[in-house]
Amino acid sequence: MNEQPLPDIAAQATHHDLPLDWVGMAGIALPIRLADAAVTASVDIGVSLDDAGARGIHMSRLYLAAQRLVHQSLNVPAVLQVLDDCLSSHQALSDSATLTLRGEVPLKRPALVSPLNGWKGYPFEVRARQDGRGVNIELQVEVGYSSTCPCSAALARQLIQQRFAWDFPDQQVDYSSVLDWLGSTQGIIATPHSQRSTATLQLRLAPGCVDLPVLELIDSAEQALGTPLQTAVKRADEQAFALANGQNLMFCEDAARRLHRTLRQLPQASAFRLKVVHAESLHAHDAVAHSCWNWN
Numbered sequence: 188m189n190e191q192p193l194p195d196i197a198a199q200a201t202h203h204d205l206p207l208d209w210v211g212m213a214g215i216a217l218p219i220r221l222a223d224a225a226v227t228a229s230v231d232i233g234v235s236l237d238d239a240g241a242r243g244i245h246m247s248r249l250y251l252a253a254q255r256l257v258h259q260s261l262n263v264p265a266v267l268q269v270l271d272d273c274l275s276s277h278q279a280l281s282d283s284a285t286l287t288l289r290g291e292v293p294l295k296r297p298a299l300v301s302p303l304n305g306w307k308g309y310p311f312e313v314r315a316r317q318d319g320r321g322v323n324i325e326l327q328v329e330v331g332y333s334s335t336c337p338c339s340a341a342l343a344r345q346l347i348q349q350r351f352a353w354d355f356p357d358q359q360v361d362y363s364s365v366l367d368w369l370g371s372t373q374g375i376i377a378t379p380h381s382q383r384s385t386a387t388l389q390l391r392l393a394p395g396c397v398d399l400p401v402l403e404l405i406d407s408a409e410q411a412l413g414t415p416l417q418t419a420v421k422r423a424d425e426q427a428f429a430l431a432n433g434q435n436l437m438f439c440e441d442a443a444r445r446l447h448r449t450l451r452q453l454p455q456a457s458a459f460r461l462k463v464v465h466a467e468s469l470h471a472h473d474a475v476a477h478s479c480w481n482w483n
């Protein structure tokens with residue numbers, strides 16, 4: 188170890204005389220636990236530099252504050268403790284602190300019919316801020332689902348009806364001929380388009396929340412959407428998925444409205460906003476809907 192005193196540039200004064208909104212570190216790798224799973228989060232942590240004459244903040248103190256979270260279950264008290272550490276280690280320098288963690292939480296999901304299951308990664312982001320006005324914590328998750336276009340389905344049905352009228356011009360039709368016809372691509376001549384879709388759900392946590400409602404949010408959103416993306420799939424599961432999609436036709440507007448109603452029921456949300464994106468197979472662009480409640 189060096190015996191001499193180490194130069195401390197951050198502690199020097201600056202002639203710039205200019206406060207800064209945010210100074211910190213971005214992309215710190217941190218192993219944490221979320222929704223009972225081990226997750227490697229990417230962490231951004233920082234403070235405002237309100238002392239206009241101070242040269243710099245103390246990065247190492249923020250880094251060490253974030254280390255509190257290593258291998259711990261991420262919850263509200265843990266996040267508040269980190270923010271508190273950031274501010275108390277920057278007294279007279281900083282009035283606000285922020286902490287953002289992002290990553291992907293793996294959840295085990297059962298197949299629709301077969302006795303299989305598999306893992307699906309759900310991107311998440313937790314954003315927290317503490318300043319003179321108090322604390323704000325937001326939880327964001329992304330949920331993938333399948334959406335089948337109701338307009339395309341109706342257009343396909345019309346074509347099938349027309350084809351039926353063409354192939355069976357008589358009023359009296361033979362049962363077994365119709366049964367064969369229904370099982371052929373000459374009969375069912377058109378299929379609707381469906382797309383892999385994404386809902387991004389952002390909750391502002393209500394006061395008094397202790398746990399981050401990751402599972403509640405994902406489960407309730409998947410239930411509202413009805414056709415979440417699957418993991419392990421055998422043919423029986425794929426057939427069940429086809430049936431579920433056929434009975435669950437939706438525009439992006441339908442998906443956004445369903446999710447809005449579902450999130451309104453979550454007691455952990457004091458506000459939310461959501462965005463759904465249907466990555467259309469019809470066009471090269473997406474169909475998108477937004478909604479929010481109490482968000483400003």
Ligand SMILES: Nc1nc2c(ncn2[C@@H]2O[C@H](COP(=O)(O)OP(=O)(O)OP(=O)(O)O)[C@@H](O)[C@H]2O)c(=O)[nH]1
Pocket residue numbers: 195197242243244245246247248
């Ligand atoms: N403020 C600041 N520090 C930086 C930057 N880039 C690297 N660092 C380094 O971050 C390291 C940690 O800074 P400090 O927290 O002030 O370290 P320290 O002085 O040993 O810790 P304390 O005694 O707690 O202040 C220092 O070696 C800085 O040079 C930067 O852009 N800004």
